[in-house]
Amino acid sequence: MVLKKAIFVRIGEVVKKAGVGPDTIRFYERQGLIQSLPSKDKTNTYRNYPEETLQRIAMIKQAQHAGFSIAEFSALIETIENPSADFFDADIFLQKKIDEIEERMRHARKFLKTLRATKNALSLTRS
Amino acid sequence: MVLKKAIFVRIGEVVKKAGVGPDTIRFYERQGLIQSLPSKDKTNTYRNYPEETLQRIAMIKQAQHAGFSIAEFSALIETIENPSADFFDADIFLQKKIDEIEERMRHARKFLKTLRATKNALSLTRS
DNA sequence: CAGAACCATTGACAATGGTCCATTGTTAAC
DNA sequence: GTTAACAATGGACCATTGTCAATGGTTCTG
Structure with missing residues (x-):
């Protein structure tokens, strides 16, 4: 070395x-x-x-x-x-974080749907 | 209605x-x-x-x-x-956020690689 | 050797997203 | 009608991740 x-x-x-x-x-x-x-x-x-x-x-x-x-x-x-x-521990820790981030993405997409629904409801109310 | x-x-x-x-x-x-x-x-x-x-x-x-x-x-x-x-605006806004979240996931995975490298370097130093 | 540039410490301040407390006023239940 | 439960306001406080300013000591440059 x-x-x-x-x-x-x-x-x-x-x-x-x-x-x-x-x-x-x-x-x-x-x-x-x-x-x-x-x-x-x-x-x-x-x-x-x-x-x-x-x-x-x-x-x-x-x-x-x-x-x-x-x-x-x-x-x-x-x-x-x-x-x-051992490395495993860190790996698990990190995997948890990645899962968390993936969950956040799912939430974002779900939120998109909610927003679309809201938008539709609003335009119905207006018309 | x-x-x-x-x-x-x-x-x-x-x-x-x-x-x-x-x-x-x-x-x-x-x-x-x-x-x-x-x-x-x-x-x-x-x-x-x-x-x-x-x-x-x-x-x-x-x-x-x-x-x-x-x-x-x-x-x-x-x-x-x-x-x-129009709805488009909100959609764009949201898509930007989703992109952001996806980028964060890419960063997390990259970070994982960095951590693995660090871990390896550390065990080499020790042995 | 003077003055600029660098470094240290302490403590205040900023934005974010609340949470708690004291005080005072209102409503509800018995 | 008294008391408990509920509500309002204003201001203090929490953690997080820094950033800035004041003050005083050190090092570098000419």
Whole structure:
């Protein structure tokens, strides 16, 4: 396995590369979605973010697009990164979410029908 | 056409039949999703809700399940109840929402792949 | 070394969709 | 006629996902 040198960057770098604001990054950190180390030289209090932070933020965005809240994403990540959990758990979690989204689609179509009926009722009333 | 006698009920009746709390009903009214008339005998200030309020609240619930916000629902209803708009407009609106939901599903599946990759990377790191 | 640019913390603010509380007024039941 | 149940209003409060502003310290640039 290739040894990867861990590279740490300050928040400004992450901002440039991840496309989110610094407040968002600090917010994610407060929520436990990402981690930083305090700076090596202790003359300042700047955060140090590892490279993976970028992928992690990309993942958060994906999760949100997929309809996950931060709490759900956290739960999922915890399951996945827990060595004792097997993949199955995360898979089930995700499948549940997909089912949920599919249900929402069914609801949307049903809603369409309701709307059509309403529209018809309205035009009858008017004529 | 059959003449329907308009029946008006007080908020408590709506609460019992619609399955939402009185605060929610008043909230919907403030948002313009439902309407009431002030009471006929003007010795009190009680709201009077027409029968259709029940269907309307059911519709709001459906809309929410389908992923509509109150603002979106309002816009949709306005379009539908506007006599000059033809049905097409509402249909387009709704289709856009369905597309949105479908996109969210695609995102969820993509997210699943990302998670699998992450999981694999993690187990490699550990072994 | 001055000043710009960066970073930290704290706390306030925003929108969304309600929910609860205190106070006051009305109606219904006994 | 008194009391319980119901209704109205106004304002506070909740979670979620950020965003902004004030204040003070650090680093970089010329």
